[in-house]
Amino acid sequence: MPKVYSYQEVAEHNGPENCWIIIDDKVYDVSQFKDEHPGGDEIIMDLGGQDATDSFVDIGHSDEALKLLKTLYIGDVDKTSEPVVVKKAATSESQSQGSATLVMILAVVMLGVAYYLLNE
Template sequence: MAKLLSYKEIAEHNSQDDLWMIIDGKVYDCTKFMDEHPGGEEVLLDLGGQDATGPFADIGHSDDAVKMLADLYVGDLDKESEPVHKKEVEPASATTGGEGSGVFVIAILAVLAAVLFYFMNQA
């Protein structure tokens, strides 16, 4: 039976000397292949330890490229395992907004309304 690998375990193999990636639920060791990749090693490094199914398909890789995967196969992704979030810092636009800032806007409006109410009562 194929070896089941968790997202966490796969994510640890994300360096130049040790690079795995997921394509269509299968895990491939691309470490040795990096030098030979016609698309360059940079794109593979960027996706190290992650699910590269989308990017791999988007390029429209040839049947030969798909066949090469067989030699790199190390096991199957354990789809039940907990996904790992990318280490990269999210862009500022992604961290602002959302529920938190909605509450903040309401709080400011409430203060403004209170001030307005106060001055109207003074007159």
């Protein structure tokens, strides 16, 4: 029986020393492999703890890559477990959230000015 991991357990393995990824509902330990990855370690690190199926398939990896992948298999993902959004430190996402707040504040100020002018 293969070992089964929840999305939460996989998500906790998103660091450079402990890096797991999910491809087609299977869990792979890429902690060592990422440094040897022909496509670079960063691309894999960014997906650490997450489902990398789409990225892996989109690249069109060779049969050789698929064979390699099999050697990194550690278990299956528990599909009944709650999916997790992996938080990364200082991503561009958090920056864009900051600018969204700024846009909201500007919109409110402009509405205030418009209201003031219309009621002059």
